[in-house]
Amino acid sequence: MTDFSGLIDGYKRFKTGGWQRQRARWAELADGQNPKVMVIACSDSRVDPTQIFDTSPGEMFVVRNVANLVPPFETNPGYHGVSAALEFAVTQLEIPEIVVLGHQACGGCGAALSKRFEHAPKGAGGFISDWIQLLDEARERVVAEHGEGEAAIRALELEAVKVSMVNLRTFPCIPQRESAGKLRIHGAYFAIADGMLHVLNTGTGQFEPR
Structure with a gap:
């Protein structure tokens, strides 16, 4: 180790x-630097975008956090790390593609499903609880359809990618560039056990293996 x-x-x-x-x-x-792709991925040690996509230095602008989440556009006071990175990538580096990368066995999605940190104090799970509240609406949909077993975890992992893609488009700079043909957004999911990458088909809403 x-x-x-x-x-x-x-x-x-x-x-x-x-x-x-x-x-x-x-x-x-x-x-x-002049990267052409921004990847928003999970902090999980098993899911390194540079390994998964076999890239060289300087090719990807990467942001990693618990459950590969993008918060919605907000202007309230605070430390908006993901928003700052996104703003820099899109408006300053003018990156033409963004990939939201989810993954199998995501601890953040598992915690969102179980709500095991719901009443934890800050420093003992409370920060995690606040962060993964971004998945609350998706969790409700998933539980209604799948309950809270293994199928629900996988479903929420996929939903987390879609939630982040929706939240990306709340940033004014994103739809502006999309409508001008200057930016494309992709969703993907990496299955750790078999190494398979699944890419979101925006037409069908399904993740398809590559």
Whole structure:
């Protein structure tokens, strides 16, 4: 199991291996970034977008959080980390594509379904509870159809992707660029057990394996 000293060892391998092989690329990136895709993914250690999509440095602008969620556009005071990253990617980097990436066995979606942090104090689950309230409406739909078993967890994981896609479009800069043909939004789901990527067909509302 990797600890901090293991990370340092990994860095040394990277510096003498991957960094050296792409030295010209790293020199280019030192002058700025120009990614063509933003990926909104879960913080889960098993779901690294750069691994799943086999990308090189500088190709993706990545935001990761519990359950790959995008909050709706809000202007109330506070620290809006996801919103700031989204704003920067779309209005400053002018990224033309956004991918919301959900995944199998998502702990955040599981917690949203079970509501196990519902009354927890801040610092002991309360922050998680507040965050995953973004899935409350989706949870109600899922429970009404599937109950609260394994099928419900999978259904909520898929719904979480759709919720984030809906919330993306509450940011004024998103529909403006979509209508101008400058931005496309995609939904995807990674199944950890079999390594299969499922992509949302916006016409049917179904996730289809690739």
